[in-house]
Amino acid sequence: MQQVRSVWTDCPEFTTFSAEELAAGFVQSLASQLAPGRIQPSGVNDLWAYADPGKSFIAFFNEARLLSVMESAIAASKAVNGIRLKVIPPGTEGSWVQSEKIDAVPSWNLALFLNGEDPFQSAARQKTAIYAWTGILMAAAIVLLSILLAAYLGRQMRLTRLKNDLIATVSHELKTPLASMRLLVDTLRDGHCDNAQLVQEYLQMISRENARLSSLIEDFLTFSRMERNKAKFVHTHLKVDEIIDTALEAVGNRLHAPGCRFKVDLKQPLPVITGDRDALITVFVNLLDNALKYTGESKEICLRGFASNGSVCFQIEDNGIGFPRNASKKIFERFYQVDRTLSRRTGGCGLGLSIVQFILSAHNGSITAESRPGKGSTFTVLLPAAE
Numbered sequence: 001m002q003q004v005r006s007v008w009t010d011c012p013e014f015t016t017f018s019a020e021e022l023a024a025g026f027v028q029s030l031a032s033q034l035a036p037g038r039i040q041p042s043g044v045n046d047l048w049a050y051a052d053p054g055k056s057f058i059a060f061f062n063e064a065r066l067l068s069v070m071e072s073a074i075a076a077s078k079a080v081n082g083i084r085l086k087v088i089p090p091g092t093e094g095s096w097v098q099s100e101k102i103d104a105v106p107s108w109n110l111a112l113f114l115n116g117e118d119p120f121q122s123a124a125r126q127k128t129a130i131y132a133w134t135g136i137l138m139a140a141a142i143v144l145l146s147i148l149l150a151a152y153l154g155r156q157m158r159l160t161r162l163k164n165d166l167i168a169t170v171s172h173e174l175k176t177p178l179a180s181m182r183l184l185v186d187t188l189r190d191g192h193c194d195n196a197q198l199v200q201e202y203l204q205m206i207s208r209e210n211a212r213l214s215s216l217i218e219d220f221l222t223f224s225r226m227e228r229n230k231a232k233f234v235h236t237h238l239k240v241d242e243i244i245d246t247a248l249e250a251v252g253n254r255l256h257a258p259g260c261r262f263k264v265d266l267k268q269p270l271p272v273i274t275g276d277r278d279a280l281i282t283v284f285v286n287l288l289d290n291a292l293k294y295t296g297e298s299k300e301i302c303l304r305g306f307a308s309n310g311s312v313c314f315q316i317e318d319n320g321i322g323f324p325r326n327a328s329k330k331i332f333e334r335f336y337q338v339d340r341t342l343s344r345r346t347g348g349c350g351l352g353l354s355i356v357q358f359i360l361s362a363h364n365g366s367i368t369a370e371s372r373p374g375k376g377s378t379f380t381v382l383l384p385a386a387e
Contacts, residue, residue: 001017001020027058030042030043030049031051034049034051034055037053039066042060046063046064047060047062048062048063049061083113086110087102087109088108089108090107099111178213181206181209184206185206233279233362233363234276238273238280239270240266240271243273243277243280243284244264244303246277247284248264250285255288255292255301259299260299261299263302264303266304266305267304267305270312271385271386273383273385274363275383276363279362279363280359280363282359283359283360284303286352287316287379287381294320294321296320296321301319302317303316304317307385308382310384311383311384312382312383313381313382314381314383315380316378316381317377317378318378319376320377321373322371322372322376323373324371325371328369332354332369360383363384367380367381
C-alpha cells in the first residue's frame, strides 16, 4: 500500500491501511520473540502465533480454532477402549490420570482420562475391602473359636459333673436298699423278733427292697447300654393287650392297694404293634411306677389306649403332685429330677423317663407330658401300628 501511494499521487485511501500498518508493526516487534516452528502466545488474549522456521511468515490462530483442530485430530486417531484424550489449554484446572506436553504448543498438555471408574481408586477400594474383610473374618474366627472352646470346656464340665452325679446317685441309691435289707436281716438273724406276722412283714420289706435294688441296677445297665449304643431290640408283632397285662403284673398289687383307684380303658380293637416285647413292657412299668410314686395317699390312675391315625396312642393319667410347664421336656433328660428331696423319699435316680424316651425313639414312637403343679400329670405315648 505504501509503494502504491508513493508512485500514484492520486491513489485513493485504503480503508485497511491503518490496520495493516498496526499489524506490520506488531509482527516486526513479535518476530524476534517467537521461536520458529512452535505455536506461542501472541500477547493478546486468546490469540496464538506461529512463525515458520525461516520466519518468512507469521500465522495467528484463535484459541477456539486451535482446540477445534487438535480435537478433530484426536477424534480421527485410533480410539482405545476405556481411554479418552483431551487437549488442555494453559490455566485449565481438572483431574486426569496423566498428561504430556505438546511439543508444537509447549504450554499446552495432552491429558488422558479414563472412561468410567478410576481403576486405581477401584483397586485401592478393593485392597481396603480385602483388608477390612480379612480383619472381620479373623475377628469372627477368633470369636467362633472362643465359642467352640467355651462349648467344649462347658461340655467337659457337664460331663465331669454328670459323672460325679452318677457316682453319687449310684452310691446313694444302691446304699439305701442295701442298708435297709442289712438292718432287717440282722434283726431276723439275731432272733429279736418272735412274732410270726412281724417276721413276714420283714421278709416282705426285704423282698421290696430287693426288687427296688434290682430295678435300680437294671436302670443303670440300660443307661450304660444306651450310652454305648449297645442296646439291641428284637422286633416282633405284638398284641397291645398282652403288653399291658404283663406290665400290670410286673407292677403288682400296688395298683390295687388301699387308697388307689386304677382304671384301664382300652378301646377295642387295637392294632398290632411291632417292637421288642421286654423293652415296651419296661416303658409301661416305668410310667405306672412314676404314677404310683408321685401321687399322694389317695391315688387315681388311669391307663387309656386307642387307635389314632395309623398309630396306637396310650395315656397314663394320675392325680399326683405334677410339675411346672417348663419342666415338661427336661424330665426326659438323664438324671433330671424336679424335686430331689422327693426323689430321695420315693426312690429313683432320674433315669426312668430318659430310658422310656430312648426305647420309644428306637421304636419310631414318641412321648409327651402335660402337667400342672398339684393337678396331676398325663403322659402320652404314640407307637406306630404294624403294617
